[in-house]
Amino acid sequence: MSEELILVPMVFLGLPWIIMHYITKWKTAATITNDDETLLEELYNLAKRLDERMDTVERLVASDNPEFKPARLRHDLEVDNEPLRELDRLLADKGARK
Numbered sequence: 001m002s003e004e005l006i007l008v009p010m011v012f013l014g015l016p017w018i019i020m021h022y023i024t025k026w027k028t029a030a031t032i033t034n035d036d037e038t039l040l041e042e043l044y045n046l047a048k049r050l051d052e053r054m055d056t057v058e059r060l061v062a063s064d065n066p067e068f069k070p071a072r073l074r075h076d077l078e079v080d081n082e083p084l085r086e087l088d089r090l091l092a093d094k095g096a097r098k
Contacts, residue, residue, distance in 0.1 A: 041091065 062068045 037094075044087065044091070 058068070058070045062070075
């Protein structure tokens with residue numbers, strides 16, 4: 001009889017509570033928070049500034065050495081700029097929704 005008193009609440013209260021707990025944990029872990037979005041936006045802006053600095057360094061080196069050919073993405077090539085434009089559009093859309 002005492003085993004039934006323990007088993008019934010465990011099945012009807014404990015099991016659903018455990019399932020709901022882990023479902024809630026799973027749903028909150030799958031979403032990006034506002035802090036994450038802010039961090040990503042800051043990192044994107046930092047990357048853009050570093051890219052501009054790199055362009056400046058490459059121009060300076062190229063002016064001193066005409067044989068210099070940069071081996072990275074080029075700001076003046078359309079194929080390199082399209083993903084950046086798409087990211088800029090997404091950030092602008094996000095900013096417009098706020």
